[in-house]
Amino acid sequence: MASERWFSAAHATLRAMQDSIRTDPESVPPFDVERMLAAHARDTFELHARHINPAMVGVLQTLGFDARFVRGEGAYLWDDEGHRYLDLLGGYAVFNIGRNHPVVRDAIEQAMRASLPNLPGIGMFRTSGILAKELCAAAPGGGGPGGLESVFFASSGAEAMDAAIKFARCSTGRARILACHRGYHGLTMGSLALCGHPEFRDGFGPLIGPVTFVPFDDLPALERELRTGDVAAFVVEPIQGKGVFIPSDEYLPEAARLCSRHGAALIADEIQTGFGRTGRMFACEHWGVEPDIMVVAKALSGGYVPVGAVLMRERINRAVFDSMQNCSRIQTTFGQNDLAMVAGLATLHVLREGKVVEHAARVGELMLNGLRRAIGAMPIVKEIRGKGLMIGIEFGRPESLSLRMGWDLLHKLDQSLFCQAILMPLMSDHRMLAQVAAHRVDIIKLIPPLVMSETDADDVARAFEKTVGACNQFPGPVWEIGKKLSSAALRRVSRGVGVAGPS
Ligand SMILES: Cc1ncc(COP(=O)(O)O)c(C=O)c1O
CATH class of the missing domain: 3.40.640.10 (Type I PLP-dependent aspartate aminotransferase-like (Major domain))
Known part of the structure; x- marks a missing residue:
């Protein structure tokens, strides 16, 4: 009798264990992304400092690039206080068609709803064959024989x-x-x-x-x-x-x-x-x-x-x-x-149907000319160059004795500080996000989403006119920022300016 009771208890325990294993997807409670994000509205920098890259957190906080972005659309980002930023960085040239493009999102959602036989391992993928064909057709030479x-x-x-x-x-x-x-x-x-x-x-x-x-x-x-x-x-x-x-x-x-x-x-x-x-x-x-x-x-x-x-x-x-x-x-x-392939096909579709490339050529030309008109003649600007919406603004040692003093001082302290001293007010006063083009250069690079408007391009020229214009007096606000950045502790984190990023 005792052994029967033991067996039925063991059986019940096993059943309970099996019940808690939920292999049927319907039986798993939904995962609430919105709730998860809301629960972590304030600890992003803390989590990154603890688990991902504390040095990068230090750099961003030092440079005032620590806005808490909560939304992105087209050429813009919004922070948690509702401020809109023009994104001149484009996720390092990822968001050519703009952030969160609805057509690509819809294509991805369709692909997910279709329960495609993704990654069959041994087997052929339908979506990759189609994307390969379209990519070759879009490539230089049009993918013809021998190309x-x-x-x-x-x-x-x-x-x-x-x-x-x-x-x-x-x-x-x-x-x-x-x-x-x-x-x-x-x-x-x-x-x-x-x-x-x-x-x-x-x-x-x-x-x-x-x-x-x-x-x-x-x-x-x-x-x-x-x-x-x-x-x-x-x-x-x-x-x-x-x-x-x-x-x-x-x-x-x-x-x-x-x-x-x-x-x-x-x-x-x-x-x-x-x-x-x-x-x-x-x-x-x-x-x-x-x-x-x-x-x-x-x-x-x-x-x-x-x-x-x-x-x-x-x-x-x-x-x-x-x-x-x-x-x-x-x-x-x-x-x-499949998701990357479908996203790729939808992106090519948006580029083609939205005439995004032609738009980039036109707005790029406008921005280049606008910048040249606004700051091209300033003594600190060496060259403004670019094609389409890939634009570099190079600064150089000015002729004037007083400006040269400021220039030399900053460069002696750190080769990467000058551009950063311009990018900081660009971010805080004009809400425009941009980057230094590389380590130890005096070049700012603009690679915004290609869907930015002509008005945006005018705004960029005006914002640079103000921020770069502020360099025309020494001492002046930009040089002050540079000086502050170069204090020993700050120099340590900004050396080589980490936000030059991977692009
Ligand atoms: C010209 C160029 N090549 C290669 C890469 C590397 O690409 P990924 O960061 O996707 O590995 C980048 C990234 O910035 C790049 O700009």
Whole structure:
């Protein structure tokens, strides 16, 4: 009798345990995102400082870039006090079509409702085939025979860049890669090896090699290296992101010819310049160049889902996937995931149907001219350059003795402070979010969502007129900010100005 009672108690316990295991999705209570966010309305910086990156929290708080953003739409962000900010940073060139574009959101929701057979593992993905076809059609040369006909999908820019190196090495049978001084291609171990910035490389070596750096926009230097015959690829951003450096007109066409003559692949990194950023769908188009390999990411999925892609000539793809045995030697689990693919297709649709690229060309021209009119003649402004909505404002040592004193003082304290002293009032007084273009440069970069309006462009010129204009007297407010920033404690966190960011 006792043993019967024991068995029935054990049975009941087992049943209770099984009941608490809820494999039926309907039986799991909903997850309330709104409630979760509301419960953490005030502790974002604390959580980041504790669990993610305390140094970054220090930098943002020091620079007054610690607004609590709660909403984003189009070219704007809103903080928790209801202030609207014009976003001149665009999530580091991710939100070309604007934040939270409803058409892309709707496409993603449709895809989720359709219960697609995502990531079948062994099996073909419908969505990635369609996106590959559309990407090739949109690429320089239109994806015709011999052109950019094949695609490899990845989950980020750097990962796609790693894959591009592998495709180039495997298809040429060579190892050496050429990259440019001041170039930026991502921070994975492979892509980092191509970055011409010691700030990112130091502390992580040894990196993959052989990699040789050549000056950007220097054809003789490029030819000297290519002539040795051991180069697999020359990797180049058509316009260098870290500083917005635009090459002379002959550079990329001639680089393409040289690569072809010497059997190396020309890899164009369009991760930042792609999808309308420079007023053309891809920056290579400004010079009529069709690279052998083109790497894209960032704006491709409208800012919703991580994505990256390597477009390449068919012969390169075939050289790598050359047999059944080698059919999977470059792959990644999430590369072709349905949500990224659908977001990519919807983003291409928005770019096309909304004529976003043409809009970027027009508003970019307006903003460039507006800025040149507003601040171009100021003694502290060296050059304002750009294509489309990728604009760099470079400052330089002024002639006037008193201004030069302020300039030298700040630069002696820290090479990155001057731009930051302009960006801070731009943020606090004009509610515009922008960034220093790189470590230790006097260049501010503007890469806003391409959907910003003509009025926004006028506002930007006016805001810079005020903030840069304030540098025209020394002592003056901007120099004061710089001085404050340079106090020992602040200098420690702002050195190299972390908010120069990944782009
Ligand atoms: C030109 C360029 N290449 C590569 C990358 C790396 O992309 P990701 O940050 O998605 O790895 C970036 C990112 O800023 C970039 O601007």
